[in-house]
Amino acid sequence: MERDAFISYSHKRDTPLAQALQRGLHTLARPWTRRQIINVFRDTTSLAANSDLGGSIKRELEHSRHFIYLASPAAAESRWVREEIAFWLANRPVDRFLIAVSDGDIAWDPQIGDFDWSRTTALPDMLRGAFPTEPLWVDLTAIRRHERFSLRHPEFRDAVATLAAPLHGRAKEALDSEDLRQRRRALQMLRGAVAALSLLLVATLIASIIAWQQRGDALARARTSASQALAARALVLAGTDPRKAAQFALYAEAVQPTGESAQALGRAVESNENVVRHVQGGNDAVSRWRGAGSVPSSRVALSRSGRLLAYYSDFDRDAREHPGRHIHLYDIGARKELPNLYGGAWPRNGGAMAFSADGSILAAETYPNEIDLWDTLRQKRIRTVVTDPHADELASAFQGLTSLAVSDDGRRVAAIFHETPDTSRFGVWDVATGARLATGENATPSSELAFSTLDRLVLLNPATDLLDTLAVDDHAWDDTRTLSGLGLDRGYASLTPDGAWGYVRNGSKAELWDLAKGKRQASVTGGPEFLAVPQDAGDTAIGADGRVVSVYDMTLNQVRTLSAFSWPVDSLAVSGDGKLVAASTDDGAISLLSTERDRGGTAVANAQQVKAEELIADGQLAVREVNGGSDLWAVADGAAGLHRLGHVGATLDLGDSPGDTVVASADGTRAALCVGGMLSLWDLSAGVPAGPEGTLPAEDRLRLLAFVPDGTRVLARGRNTLYVLDTRTWETVQEETIDEDFGGGTAVSRDGTTVAVSVSGDLTVWRWSRERSLTPVRTAAVDLDIHGAVFLSRGGEKVAVTDGDLRITLIDVASGRTALSPAAVEPGGRGLVFSRDLRFLVQTTGSGNGSRLGFWDASTGEARGSWALGSDGGAAVLATPSGELLTLGAGGALAHRTVGVEAWRKILCGVVRDPLPKAEYDRYLKDLRVGPPCGALTGG
CATH class of the missing domain: 3.40.50.10140 (Toll/interleukin-1 receptor homology (TIR) domain)
Known part of the structure; x- marks a missing residue:
């Protein structure tokens, strides 16, 4: 080469x-x-x-x-x-x-x-x-x-x-020029290649971003769809299984917050209003557990003080790790599980349990016809009592005890057990020694017993209409009476823990008996399948009828539902005061309920019984004529409810325009009045004027609206002017012209920083600026006629306007975004109030037993369900300074209402922390990453 x-x-x-x-x-x-x-x-x-x-x-x-x-x-x-x-x-x-x-x-x-x-x-x-x-x-x-x-x-x-x-x-020069030309060309090609690669990179990045956005959009749609499906399921289950309704609602909000998930949370809170806690979730199936003549066993017991809950179930989550019987103890006050009690096997279909009055001793039936006695403070078994040395040879031993009781001091235990399929015996034992103190044959399978005192045992036998009292130490019956008409054809009887009252389910009735007087006191039709009886509420019983647990007012013959379940209730227990109820179901669910409503509303003091009719138009003040003047109340936070501010020496005519108007300062020390055409400032604590009087500006129909944040000036509106007035001199500091007041409305935010004025189809929002003056910040077109009204959120972030058709126009003040509700609010309802989290508009409607608290989505105006308010209907809904909501009933009942997505989520997380079952999770959330909505699923 x-x-x-x-x-x-x-x-x-x-x-x-x-x-x-x-x-x-x-x-x-x-x-x-x-x-x-x-x-x-x-x-x-x-x-x-x-x-x-x-x-x-x-x-x-x-x-x-x-x-x-x-x-x-x-x-x-x-x-x-x-x-x-x-x-x-x-x-x-x-x-x-x-x-x-x-x-x-x-x-x-x-x-x-x-x-x-x-x-x-x-x-x-x-x-x-x-x-x-x-x-x-x-x-x-x-x-x-x-x-x-x-x-x-x-x-x-x-x-x-x-x-x-x-x-x-x-030539050298030509060669050098050629080299430069080649270098320039190479550089151009390099730059072109770099540009092409850069364009390719940009195109790739854009394609990746678009693909990522499309993936994000698809994922968002999938999460929204899953959330809506979970919310719909929660709404369906709310009336039949509150525990599952809470689970589905929590997951709906966790996977994607939507209007539907918010509605589901609110509905789940209402359906769980009587639930203290769902202690254990159900198995959702029982068929594989059923045997010949048996069903899965689940039992509950409550100490009379309401401090301890004991329960066991064939479906216990730790059954594989700890085979055999294991009883759970739950400290209700501390909301935590205590160490389990591990003992023998329970009888077929479950065995009875009973606490002493303070819960320190627990008696639990075991097979065959034996009783384990436990020290619950030390979680230690004291001894096992054998009801009959030959009990395991009895043909009916498998049927278990028919009644079990522990004396108040926990020193004695009594039980009724089968001798033959048709005959029963009873016995009394000393807890410390296990010695049998008394025994008898005058008992039947339908008999019930209770300790009236330490040494006296009450035995009720509906089959013979007999009520016997045994002196335990003397082994002698010292009082035997016949209760005419007690006869129990079917069903059963139950006693209060002290044996003073008896409840008998006789046919289709549940009957209340005063055993001391030997008289039937009341009855309720459609009686439950079985009852649990509180000692300190003789006219009230807790009953279970199928899947529903209810409170039975025997005197008034009224029934109130506490809760419902997916499977039939198989065990009930009640605290001595009747405020707490424990229930278990066939599929192993264990729930703790309260007979006092506290989820939908907690009672707030209203010592002066201020009525809704005494509220002025903005719902923040109440006025009552007293001693030739007027007392003023303001809505307050916490337990204060309605707080009396003081007195003014003027009688206020708060009727239709041009009626008198009154506003109070934020600290509640002063009130500004417009009465009979004169303006005045009052010291509320002393009930005396705090400055000179003033006259109205040139135009009439002046209405005081609110104190502004500086505390010395007030907002006022005339026919076509918005004023800022100095309360010390009543001079006009600022005035802004507005259109003719025809079909208009005015609202001021709770903090006094924002005022919204709507006239002639236009809404203008004004803000109190740092320069101590009103400044317009938003204008929007609205359809407001003479029947409409304007409402502002607490901090002035949102405005709601209702028109003559009662449809809501919502305006976001910051962005100007508007939305029109697809449906009208309830006719005849009181004014709308924004929830603290701005997710809802709230309104009370109806009266008496038909009164309800209605919710609307504060972004779309869509209806989001309602809560029943009870017999003293919520005639008005009020907002406290911090944004919490109160309802004031027509009869003066004042209640705090927890409204808001995060507040509802916390309530439900306190009620149930179990995750969705795997089958349900896969059905709704497959391929989506959704963690437990309440965090780590631990106790508490």
């Missing part, structure tokens, strides 16, 4: 320079599309000792068009370099011999036409007389000394161009 040049040099001295020179010759003027256009050979091997010029080197020299000698004293003395030069001189043309000096000196003497050998040190003497004219040579000594071996350095580039010109057969 023919080469363009052969480089000969000293390998000991000039290898780096030779490498750089070869690289520069290959690179200079090379098109960017080609690897190289000239081929330069550089010998990198040594010739073998004692040999002639290697054959391979000769072939390279024979096929090279130019010889480049990298001259230096070391190269001139090199044997191999000298042989390479000698071969070239003998076989190749001398005019293609090029010299590049790396070290030493070269001098040409034009007089003699040869090198001046007296000064030349870099050439071998064999070149003496070899050149007829001065050969081409370049000086690289400075380049070598500073090691500037790059074409970016001008000196090296010039030297390479000088040597490359004859190799290319072009």
Whole structure:
């Protein structure tokens, strides 16, 4: 292969320079599309000792068009370099011999036409007389000394161009220009490639962002759809299974907050209003647990003080880890599980449990007809009482005890057990020793017993209409009475823990008996399947009828539902005061209920019985005529409810326009009045004027609206003017003209910072600025006629306007976004109030038992359900300074209402913390990552 040049040099001295020179010759003027256009050979091997010029080197020299000698004293003395030069001189043309000096000196003497050998040190003497004219040579000594071996350095580039010109057969300037052109072209192509790659990268990023957004949109749609499906399921279950309704509602809000999830939370709160806690979730199936003549066992017991709950179930979550019987203890006050009690197996279909009055002793039935006695404080078994040494041989031993009682002090236990399938016996034992203290045969399977005192046992036998009292220590019946008409055809009887009252389910009736008097006191039709009886509420019983637990008012013959379940209730227990109820169901669900309503509304003091009719139009003040003047009440936070501010010495006519108006300062110390055309300021605590009177501005129909935040000025509205008045002088500080007041409305935020005025179809929102003046911040078109009204949120963030059709227009003050409700609010309802979290508008409607608290979505105006308010209907809903809501009934009943998504979520998380069952989770949330909505599923 023919080469363009052969480089000969000293390998000991000039290898780096030779490498750089070869690289520069290959690179200079090379098109960017080609690897190289000239081929330069550089010998990198040594010739073998004692040999002639290697054959391979000769072939390279024979096929090279130019010889480049990298001259230096070391190269001139090199044997191999000298042989390479000698071969070239003998076989190749001398005019293609090029010299590049790396070290030493070269001098040409034009007089003699040869090198001046007296000064030349870099050439071998064999070149003496070899050149007829001065050969081409370049000086690289400075380049070598500073090691500037790059074409970016001008000196090296010039030297390479000088040597490359004859190799290319072009002038040095043309070659240099070509190199620059190729470099510019390469740079342009590089820039083009970079631009193309950048565009490709941008396009890829845009495509990735679009794909990510589409994925996000798809995921958001999936989460919204799942949330709506979960919310719909919660609404369906609310009336039949409050526990599951709470679970579904919590997951709906967790997967994606929507209007539907908020509605589901509110409905779940209402359906769980009597639930203290769902202690254990149900199994959702019982078929595989059923055997011949048996059902899964679940039982509950409550201490009379209401401090401890005991329960067990065939469906216990730790059954596999701890086989056999294990009773759970739950500290109700501390809301935590205590260590379990591990004992023997319970009878088929479950066994009875009973506490002492303070809960320190628990008696629990075990098979066969035995009783485990437990110290609950130490979670230690005291002993096991055997009702009959041969109980396990009895044919009816499997039927278990029919009644179990523990004395108030926990020192004695009594039970009724089967002797034959049709006969029963009773016994009394000492808890400390296990000794039998008394026994008797006058009991039947329908008999019930209770300790009236430590040494007296009451035995009620409905089958014989007999009520017996046994003196335990004397083993003698000292009082036996016949209760005429007690006969129990079917069903059962139950006693209060002290045996003073008896409840008998007789046919379709539940009857209340005063056992001391031996009289039937009351009855209720449609009686429950079984009853639990509180000791301190003789006219009330707790009953279960199928899947529903209810409170039965025996005197009034009224029934109130406490809660419902998916499966039939199989066990009930009640605290001594009747306020707490425990229930278990066939599928193992354990729930703790309260007979006092506290979720929908907690009673708040209203000592002066302020009525809804005494509220003024804005719902923040109540006025009552007292001693020729007027007392004022304001809505307050906490237990205060309605707080009396004080007295003003004026009788207020708060009727239709142009009636009197009154507003109170935020601290409740002063009131501004507009009465009979005169303006005045009053010290409420002293009931005396606090400054001079003033007269109305030029126009009439002036209405005071509210104190502004500085506490010394008030807002007022005339027919077509909005005023700021100084209460110290009643001078007009600011006035703004508004349109003619036709079909208009005005509202002021609870904090006094914002006022909304609507007239002639336009709504203007004004804010109290730092410059202590009103400034307009939002204008919107609304459909408001003479029947409409305007409402503001507590901080002025949102406005609601109702029109003549009772539809709501909602305006977000910050963004200006508006929404029109798809349906009307309830006719005849009181004014709308925003919830604290701004998620809802709230309104009371109806009266008496039909009164309700209605909710509307504060963003869309869509209806979001309602709560029943009870017999003293909520005639008005009020907002406290902190944004909490109160309802004031027509009869003066004042109640706090918890309204708000986060508040509802906290309530429900306190009620149930179980996760959704896997099947339900997969059904609604497959492929979505949704953690437990209440955090870690631990106790508490």
